[in-house]
Amino acid sequence: MLTQIITILILVSIVGCILYGRRLIKTEKVDAVFGNPERAKGGTHWVIVGSSALLLIWLYYSWDIAKGFYPKSANELCQVAKVNDSLLGLKYQFPIEEREFKSTSIIKIENKNLNKITNEIQNSQDLNIQQKTTLVGFINKTTQLIPLLTNDNLMEMDTKTKIKEMTDELKLLSSNFKKKDYPFETEAEKNERQKAISEQGKWGIIKVQAGTGSIENTLEVPLVPATDKGLKFHAAAEELQVINDKFFKLRNHNSQFKNSIKELKEEIKTYRKNLNDAEEIASTYAKDIVKIARRIEYASIYPPNALNDMQSAIIEFDNLQKSEQGGLRIVDILLFPAGTIVASGPSCSEQGSGRWLPKPSDTLNKFILMSKPSVGYKNIPLLWIDMMDVSKIIGFLLPDWIADILPGEYPVHSKDGLVKQNFKGKVLKIVTGDFKLFKIPVPYGHIWDSFLRVFLGLIFGILIGVPLGLFMGLNRFAKGFFDPLIELYRPVPPLAWAPLIISVLGIDNTGKVFLLFMVSLSIMIISARAGASGTQLSKIHAAHSLGASKKQILRYVIFPNSLPEILTGIRVAVGMCWGTLVAAEFLAGTTGIGFVENVAKKYFQYEVIWITIFIMGMLGLLFDVTLRKIINKTIPWRGKG
Numbered sequence: 001m002l003t004q005i006i007t008i009l010i011l012v013s014i015v016g017c018i019l020y021g022r023r024l025i026k027t028e029k030v031d032a033v034f035g036n037p038e039r040a041k042g043g044t045h046w047v048i049v050g051s052s053a054l055l056l057i058w059l060y061y062s063w064d065i066a067k068g069f070y071p072k073s074a075n076e077l078c079q080v081a082k083v084n085d086s087l088l089g090l091k092y093q094f095p096i097e098e099r100e101f102k103s104t105s106i107i108k109i110e111n112k113n114l115n116k117i118t119n120e121i122q123n124s125q126d127l128n129i130q131q132k133t134t135l136v137g138f139i140n141k142t143t144q145l146i147p148l149l150t151n152d153n154l155m156e157m158d159t160k161t162k163i164k165e166m167t168d169e170l171k172l173l174s175s176n177f178k179k180k181d182y183p184f185e186t187e188a189e190k191n192e193r194q195k196a197i198s199e200q201g202k203w204g205i206i207k208v209q210a211g212t213g214s215i216e217n218t219l220e221v222p223l224v225p226a227t228d229k230g231l232k233f234h235a236a237a238e239e240l241q242v243i244n245d246k247f248f249k250l251r252n253h254n255s256q257f258k259n260s261i262k263e264l265k266e267e268i269k270t271y272r273k274n275l276n277d278a279e280e281i282a283s284t285y286a287k288d289i290v291k292i293a294r295r296i297e298y299a300s301i302y303p304p305n306a307l308n309d310m311q312s313a314i315i316e317f318d319n320l321q322k323s324e325q326g327g328l329r330i331v332d333i334l335l336f337p338a339g340t341i342v343a344s345g346p347s348c349s350e351q352g353s354g355r356w357l358p359k360p361s362d363t364l365n366k367f368i369l370m371s372k373p374s375v376g377y378k379n380i381p382l383l384w385i386d387m388m389d390v391s392k393i394i395g396f397l398l399p400d401w402i403a404d405i406l407p408g409e410y411p412v413h414s415k416d417g418l419v420k421q422n423f424k425g426k427v428l429k430i431v432t433g434d435f436k437l438f439k440i441p442v443p444y445g446h447i448w449d450s451f452l453r454v455f456l457g458l459i460f461g462i463l464i465g466v467p468l469g470l471f472m473g474l475n476r477f478a479k480g481f482f483d484p485l486i487e488l489y490r491p492v493p494p495l496a497w498a499p500l501i502i503s504v505l506g507i508d509n510t511g512k513v514f515l516l517f518m519v520s521l522s523i524m525i526i527s528a529r530a531g532a533s534g535t536q537l538s539k540i541h542a543a544h545s546l547g548a549s550k551k552q553i554l555r556y557v558i559f560p561n562s563l564p565e566i567l568t569g570i571r572v573a574v575g576m577c578w579g580t581l582v583a584a585e586f587l588a589g590t591t592g593i594g595f596v597e598n599v600a601k602k603y604f605q606y607e608v609i610w611i612t613i614f615i616m617g618m619l620g621l622l623f624d625v626t627l628r629k630i631i632n633k634t635i636p637w638r639g640k641g
Contacts, residue, residue: 001068002068003059003064003065003067003068003069004068004069006059007056007059007065007068007069010052010055010056010059011056013048013049013052014048014049014052014053014056017045017046017048017049017052018049020045021043021045021046021049021477021480024043024045043476043480045480046476046477046479046480046481047480047483047484049480049481050480050481050482050483050484050485051484053481053485054484054485054488060335063335063336063350065335066331066335066336067203069335070331070335071202071203072226072227072230073328073331073332073335074203074221074222074341074348074350075203075221075222075224075225075226075227075230076225076226076227076229076230076233076328077221077328077331077332077336077340077341078221078222078223078230078341078343078348079225079229079230079231079232079233079234079237080233080321080325080328080332080341081340081341081342081343081348082233082234082237082343082348083233083236083237083240083321084343085237085343085344086237086240086241086244087240087314087317087318089244089247089248090240090243090244090247090314091314091318093247093300093307094307094310094311094314095311095409095410096311096314096315096318099404099410099428100410100411100412101302101304101307101412101413102300103150103299103300103301103302103304103413104304104411104412104413104419106295106296106299106300106301107146107150107301107413107417107418107419108413108419110146110292110295110296110299111143111146111417111419113292114139114142114143114292117139117285117288117289117292118136118139120285121135121136121139121285122136124281126281127281127282127285131279131282134271134282135282135285135286135289138264138267138268138271138286138289139289141260141263141264141267142264142289142292142293142296144260145257145260145261145264145293145296145297146296146301146417147415147416147417148254148256148257148260149252149253149254149257149296149301149302149303149417150301150302150303150304150413150414150415150416150417151303151415151416152303152305152306152415154254154256154257155252155254155302155303155306156252156253156254156255159250159252159253159254160306162246162250163250163306163307163309163310164309166243166246166247166310167309167310167313169239169243170243170310170313170314170316170317171313171316173236173239173240173243173317174313174316174317174320177232177236177317177320177321177324178320182232182235183231183232183234183235183236185231193224193225193231196224197222197224197226200222200223200224201222202222203221203222221341221347221348221349221350222348223346223347223348229324229328232324233321233324236317236321248300250300251297251298251300252300252301252302252303252306253297261293261296261297264290264293265290265293268286268287268289268290271286272286272287303415304412304413304414304415363607363610363611366605366607366608366611367382367611370382370608370611371383371384376445376446377446377596377599377608378596378599380444380445380446380591381444381445381446382445382446382447382615383443383444383445383446383447383448384443384444384445385441385442385443385444386441386442386443386444387439387440387441387442388439388440388441388442389433389436389437389438389439390437390438390439390440391430391433391434391435391436391437392433393433394430394431394433394437395430395431395432395433395434396433398430398431399431400428400431400432402427402431403424403427403428403430403431403432406423406424406427407424408422408423408424409424410422410424410425410428411424411425446591446592446593446595446596447593447615447619449509449591449592450581450582450585450592450593450594450619451619452509453509453512453513453516453581453592454516454574454577454578454581454623456509456513456516456517457512457513457514457515457516457517457519457520457577457581458516458520458570458573458574458577460513460517460520460521461516461517461519461520461521461523461524461573462520462524462570464517464521464524465520465521465522465523465524465525465527465528466524466525466527466528466566467528468482468525468528469524469525469526469527469528469529469530469531469532469566470528470529470531470532470558470559470562472525472528472529472532473528473529473530473531473532473533473562474532474533474554474558479529482525486522486525486526489518489522490522490526494515494518494519494576494579494580494583495580495583495584495587497515497518498515498580498583498584498587499587501514501515501518502515502584502587502588507588507589507590511584511588512581512584512585512589512592515580515581515584516577516580516581516584519573519576519577519580520573520576520577523569523572523573523576524566524569524570524573526569527565527566527568527569527570527572528562528565528566528569530565531561531562531563531564531565531566532558532562534561534562534565535557535558535561535562539557539561540553540557540558543556543557560635563634563635564631564635567627567630567631567634567635568631570627571624571627571628574620574623574624574627575620575624578616578619578620578623581593581594582594582597582616585597585598586598593612593615593616594612596608596611596612597609597612597613600612
């Protein structure tokens with residue numbers, strides 16, 4: 001109840017202060033920026049707006065609003081999550097939320113692997129003609145296994161019967177799910193469930209661990225269904241899980257396939273047994289072929305039309321359960337911004353001796369070794385040039401949905417186990433970069449990874465921070481609204497954000513670049529704001545007298561006068577970004593200078609530690625010198641009034 005009242009009061013205060021502020025602005029005769037000595041002065045009402053908005057965002061992203069207005073929503077979404085978790089395994093086999101049948105994907109992958117190993121064998125200089133002939137023969141027999149699984153005529157009646165049984169069970173579940181009295185709970189079962197509900201506690205309760213004295217905020221969601229709607233989804237999830245388990249135990253193996261793969265395994269086993277130590281390469285290739293054959297054996301490969309009825313039944317139930325959620329889907333979308341409730345197993349939840357001063361010669365030798373592409377550090381050089389196919393860049397730039405929106409369907413494997421490409425499939429290969437063009441040299445290595453992260457974080461901070469800072473320096477509303485937000489998060493050390501950001505966005509480049517963006521953003525905002533608000537009024541009045549418009553004043557007076565502050569802010573941001581990046585790579589990283597130093601620390605490789613310190617210092621100096629040159633060349637009027 002308290003959360004509801006606070007939320008309503010916040011909304012009222014925001015709306016009221018905005019209306020009051022706009023009325024004051026309309027009554028002013030002189031523009032706040034262009035000519036008024038009190039330009040961009042924030043009022044109390046704008047501070048209330050910014051602070052209230054911050055509190056509202058806090059309540060929203062902590063799900064307190066969801067808890068206050070919909071206290072049972074998490075429990076119901078938990079039951080929905082159980083259904084989605086059970087459906088996920090089934091959907092994985094079909095082109096429902098995927099582009100193609102799982103069978104088709106497996107066949108494409110294994111055919112590609114077989115072609116690759118065939119080319120390697122035929123081009124190998126370490127194999128004689130007889131070995132090549134024998135190994136290629138094994139590959140041909142492995143290739144012939146696939147049509148034995150994708151041929152309708154070879155499919156066993158027992159397998160067809162089991163698929164039909166599961167399809168009928170899905171259809172029956174859909175029929176029962178529509179009924180109001182489903183899942184037909186007895187009085188004894190209801191009483192037992194009510195008892196479990198009273199014992200499990202509420203969503204987001206705070207527990208005190210016995211004997212420790214420590215307080216732990218448990219984000220666990222009540223698991224037992226507490227509402228009729230939740231009970232319906234819970235019962236459906238249990239039935240779906242049974243069907244899911246039966247389906248994944250099923251294998252489309254016929255007698256012809258069983259005999260063929262058994263014969264192939266025996267032949268390869270005998271062949272490897274008769275090889276001597278000097279023929280290790282041939283033995284390795286034979287072992288790789290067996291691995292592919294086993295993957296085909298244990299894969300869920302079916303004829304292209306064998307699962308059509310089951311697919312239709314899954315889609316029917318999925319649409320039905322989405323419809324049954326009703327307003328719960330809206331609650332999920334609007335009030336669970338950080339991700340919905342996730343079912344995981346039996347629970348639901350809301351969504352890591354040497355000298356400290358080594359010899360210079362040892363350090364130099366280690367640096368040379370780390371610079372070599374064949375050695376590097378963790379098989380990655382410090383800085384090198386790698387050849388990258390242009391297709392990968394195209395695949396990175398083009399979104400996948402270009403292929404998805406085209407009419408028609410993606411190619412499906414035939415009963416012979418072959419996949420014939422169509423136009424839609426070819427477009428998909430282009431937008432995903434799955435083709436060959438020509439290669440171009442690109443930087444590669446730990447130094448480049450760190451440099452790129454700092455550069456991207458800085459660029460994003462400049463692109464967003466400078467316009468926002470100028471806006472705050474020229475507009476009282478913007479200053480009053482954004483100032484509390486900026487001043488609240490700015491003093492927080494960047495490393496305090498690092499665990500949260502990395503846990504949400506992952507340990508790859510996205511999380512690190514976003515962290516550096518946050519570091520540079522506040523610096524650039526403050527620098528641009530100081531530059532804009534510090535513009536001398538005499539210059540503005542002089543421009544007015546010469547007939548300059550507001551846009552011209554902004555472009556030719558305010559912005560040039562702000563440039564020294566902005567460029568100084570960039571220099572400061574570069575240093576902060578470097579320090580933060582190394583620490584972030586320390587915490588979670590697989591490449592970069594900070595990662596190298598972290599691994600070196602664990603193994604007491606002090607030479608490497610000093611190398612990383614030197615590299616970081618040199619890169620920071622390079623950035624700073626470059627910026628100073630830019631400042632001297634671009635703003636000669638700096639400090640001259």
